[in-house]
Amino acid sequence: MTLGKKLFCLLFCGVSILLPIRGNAVDFKVKGAFDVSFQTSNVMPLGVGSNDTFQALQRLRTQFDAVASENLSGSLLITVGTNGQSWGSAKDGAALGSDGNNIIGVRAAYIDWVVPKTEAKVRMGIQPLMLPGFVTDWSAVYGQLTAGVTVSTPIYANNGVSTGATFFWGRPYNDNSQNTQNGRLEANYLDNLDVFALVLPIKAEGLKISPWGMYALIGENSLRGINDNTSQREPAIYAPRGGLMPILGSGMNYYQTFEKNYRNANNTWGNGWWGGMTINLTQWEPWDIAVEGTYGRVDMGELKDYTQFDPKGRGKTFQLVRQGWYAAMRADYKFSWGTPGVLAWYGGGDDDNPYNGSERLPVFNTPWPVTPLGFGGGFFDLDTWKVLGHNPSGMMGVVGSIKDVSFIDDLKHTLKFAYFHGTNSSEMPKKANMTSYPTRADGPMAYLTTTDHAWETSLSSTYTVSENLQINLEGAYVKLYLDPDTWHGVEDSQYEDNWRVSLTFRYTF
Incomplete structure (x- = not known):
């Protein structure tokens, strides 16, 4: 830890102790979660090349709330071991x-206040910004910590009956690019990406x-300069490039496309539009x-004279458009001994023409x-990357x-079995000249066509x-x-056989 970070932590802790003593003007509250996990797996970043298949991993998070009144407060969430x-x-x-x-990071920092007389x-500030999603309790489109205003x-x-607004x-990206225009460096030029959302x-x-x-x-350079370190264990920062763009073909990844040769779409501002509805019914309990x-x-x-889809290198106009949909449902029935349920979805997939963009959401x-290893549903989110991805597009499941x-007091188990099938055209690997599989680090994770499938089974056991203090033992297997x-x-x-076994200790306060 650098000296500046040590002094900052010392100062903040000292202030949090002394301020309540000096007049009770501000009430400080502290909460957090400390995770220590031991895992063995063959899923990235473990089990690749010369990497070990065993890892001991920890992350410590502490949130400080400074509450002046019910109408005004501030919060700071610090992470030791950001990734x-x-x-x-x-x-x-x-x-x-x-x-x-760089092992201590500020995960969230924001103020809450009530507009007077309203x-x-x-x-x-930096806060959780999330679109609603009742099927998984998480949005399939946007759900991340982001600097912004709510x-x-x-x-x-x-x-x-009540309704609200x-x-x-949010500003996910700004001032990250070092763009060269006409041989001249123009830093931070047209590189902001802003999202605006309304929920009712x-x-x-x-x-x-x-x-x-x-x-x-979406500024034309907003997806450049985000992070060129594709070995980082959690690709949350730069993976949106793959989630917003079509397949690139011929082994190209989004770092190469946006940082180097092909970002010449001559489209100063890009636009993204989304709309949806989510419904939760509980009146028929259980x-x-x-x-x-x-x-x-x-x-x-669009990109003029794009050559990566043609084995002979012939250029053609490539539409940088991605549009699609998905629909999902979940039904659970609660018994005294447990809650059986089913979750299903369909996400539109690409057609067989790579030049017209993508038909995925x-x-x-x-x-x-959805599931612990195929998607982002594990007990500890840093245990390995995901085999299939972070979203429902391009597949059904x-x-x-x-x-x-x-069966025993304070010990609970969750068992899942899942089947996934691709909805992308089986002609796309050939038509898009995919000479290598789309990279997991900076793209769609797994790309499944109508001839591809996967299934997953998992068991997660948590002892309180x-x-x-909780102890979780989780095992998951994905057949791809x-x-x-x-x-x-x-x-x-x-890998055809993907697996992980993890043991996690979680202290919350």
Whole structure:
């Protein structure tokens, strides 16, 4: 840890202790979660090349809330081990001597205040910005910590029915590019990406409905300069490039496209539009039912004389457009011994013409928690990357589960079995000249066609030792089948058998 960071932490802790003593003007509250996990896996970043298949990993998060009144407060969330500290790693600050740079990060920092003489609440700063999603309790399109402003207010309430409005503006990216125009460096030029969203939540007894819409203003250089370190263990920062753009073909990744040769779309500003609705029904207890649907479109212009789709290198206009939809449902039935349920979705896939863009739903990187290893639903989110991705686009899936089964006091189990099938055209690997499989680090994760499929099984067991300590043992296995007649040898770069076993200790306070 650098001297500046040490002094900052010392100063903040000192202030948090002394301020309540000096007049009770501000009430300081502290909460957090400390995770220590041991895992063995063959999924990235483990089990690749010369990497070990075993890892001990930790991450410590602490949130400080400074509450002046019910109408004004501020919060700071600090993370030790932003992307996890791998035990023994010098760059993570976990080697002999336990010191290193850049291991402490500010995950969130915001103020909450109420507009005087109104019920409108405002949050400003780095904060969780999330579109609604009742099927998985997470949005499939946007759900990340983002610098921005949120304003929420009630609109109507009567006889148990209420409606409100929540608006947010977020700035995921700005001032990251070092762009060269006409041989001249123009730093931070047209490189901001801003999102604007409106949610209208409606609530009644046993019913929640949230229609929403979002617009993104995307500068032509906003997806450049984000992060060129593709070995970083959590690609949350730069993966949106792959989620917003079509397949590039011929082994190209988004770093090469946006940082080097092909960013000449001559489209100063790109545009993104999304709309959706999510519904949760609980009035028929013990049933819990949720349905949702989403459509989105991102247009970043076109690339003239794009050569990567043609084995002979002949150029043709490539439309940088991605538009598509997905629909999902979930039904759970709660018994005294556990909760069996089913979750299913369909996400539109690409047709067989790579030049007209993509027909998949455009998404930002979001930890869509469907299953532990295929998607982002593990107990500890830093345990390996995901085999299939972070979103439902380009595939359909069915997940059967039995949650919270308990035979022993304080010990609960969740069992899941899932099947996934691609919806992208089986002609795309050939038509898009995919001489290598799309990179997981900076793209769509797994790209499944109509001839490809996967299935997953997992068991997660959590023992509550005390009110503040949990121990989780989780095992997951993903069988990935890529059709050799579709991929013509490209599939050999991917593991057919993907697995992980992890043991995690979580202290919350």
